[in-house]
Amino acid sequence: MTSLSAGWVIPADGPPIRNGRVTWADGLIVDVSEGPGDRHFDNAVILPGLINAHSHLEYATYAGFGDGEPFGTWIGTHVVRKRALDFADMVAIATRGAADSLTAGITTTADYSFSGAAAVAAATLGLRAIVYLEVFGSDPAVAAAQFTEKRAAAGSSPLVTLGVSPHAPYTCSLAVYEWCLSLGIPVGTHLAESANENEWLVAGTGPMAPNAAILAPPTGKRAVQTLEPVLGPDLLCAHCVEVTADDIALLAARHVPVVHCPRSNALLGCGVAPLAEFLAADMRVGLGTDSPASTPSFDIWEELRAAIYAARGRARRPDALSAAAALDLVTGGAARALGLSGSIGTLTPGAKADVTVLSLAGSPYDPVEDPVVAAVFGGAPERILETIVDGTTRYRQGETSWHEVHSTASAARARMLA
Ligand SMILES: [Zn+2]
Structure with a gap:
């Protein structure tokens, strides 16, 4: 069982939850509610991936x-x-x-x-x-x-x-x-x-x-x-x-x-x-x-x-x-x-544990008044703290490095320009 919490959770199938927590096990969400998680993100919003x-x-x-x-x-x-x-x-x-997508x-x-x-x-x-x-x-x-x-x-x-x-x-x-x-x-x-x-x-x-x-x-x-x-x-x-x-x-x-x-x-x-x-x-x-x-x-x-x-x-x-x-x-x-309702796109018990953590710290929307407005207008790849797919962290700001991914792709681009 793993859980994350933040100032706000936006489940996308119901109203935002202040001081919310998302819990999952074996790649599936088991609970979305109020309360502290194993890890907490200040000035942040947890969204469905x-x-x-x-x-x-x-x-x-x-x-x-x-x-x-x-x-x-x-x-x-x-x-x-x-x-x-x-x-x-x-x-x-x-x-x-794929790296750019996870980063976003x-x-x-x-x-x-x-x-x-x-x-x-x-x-x-x-x-x-x-x-x-x-x-x-x-x-x-x-x-x-x-x-x-x-x-x-x-x-x-x-x-x-x-x-x-x-x-x-x-x-x-x-x-x-x-x-x-x-x-x-x-x-x-x-x-x-x-x-x-x-x-x-x-x-x-x-x-x-x-x-x-x-x-x-x-x-x-x-x-x-x-x-x-x-x-x-x-x-x-x-x-x-x-x-x-x-x-x-x-x-x-x-x-x-x-x-x-x-x-x-x-x-x-x-x-x-x-x-x-x-x-x-x-x-x-x-x-x-x-x-x-x-x-x-x-x-x-x-x-x-x-x-x-x-x-x-x-x-x-x-x-x-x-x-x-x-x-x-x-x-x-x-x-x-995409015909995948209930499986992805919402933080719903039973759905895949696909989760995105967005920081709003220092943004014009901090402290957050309306979390949906803040996320939509304040969101950016540079503000993504963590991207989780199927319960596994696939991107973490400051830790995940895609230097080699970038240089290999640039070399391929160079061949197209030659
Ligand atoms: Zn197209």
Whole structure:
């Protein structure tokens, strides 16, 4: 039995507990209540381990590639540079991504993986992960061969669940989506990320057109309508920026879980997804950092605040997204989006002992008045004291050193720049 206590515990499935304590045994939470633990953290908040609902650990050192380019040519730059890497390089970069995630207080990441390296990295550092192996193209037999090869590379670990990711409607046929959904494992895709995607799908024009050789043929329909035959509760859809009211109604009617990635969408000039409309339609929504290919970091705290800035700015209302509603996007709400409610995302007896300890000492929110507001606006990777996955400490500030992880990943990045 192990227990931690702090000035506040935010269980995320009930009100915050002052002078709260979380107790676990054999990797599962057994008690959340008031009282002192084996170890106590002053001026700190204990939260459920945070969930990043959309990442690419394998792009942890792709920072700045193609910055300022249109989506179509940006993605072309990445395809070309990725060719400089072998599998060991991809593992090295993904391990850096897993380290950055744990440092930020993330305990579960839903990762779309090009090579399977993300699964190896998550297992090595003890990060819980659903790794969706990416497949591309129009032929299900080809996709099946890609999946088999990547699954062999990914290996297996108790903390890693393997899924499959038909990449996007502009790179995969409906037949490939149907094959993926027939596997009975988690399935995730990118959907309606950019106007360029709709331009290609509707008319075969726009900045994606020069990459026609690696794209699915135009369908004459926008992205969401293109996927209409396969939309359902088991298809996790990242982005959903370029959506009409009809698209939102369809996504809601089919109970499609969506991942909001506001920093990535803003930095690539894709737009601002209608988060308030998704939530008003009772859709399941998680928040994702995407990766340093499009955002500066796996800093889920920055992502939380970006979601609030975007939602309040877009709606011109300060109550468009409360701190509590934002926190739900990386805790209980994200777990619902991933179909893992009750297992992760809340400090609930019986749930996995995934726990994050955030210091607010010396912050503008110290002493803490509202712990949720303080955590959401004051949280940062530099303030994470400890990250615990499955009852085991995987990051402790001042003790865990990832010097070698960083230098190996930087060497791989250097090969891409050569
Ligand atoms: Zn992505």
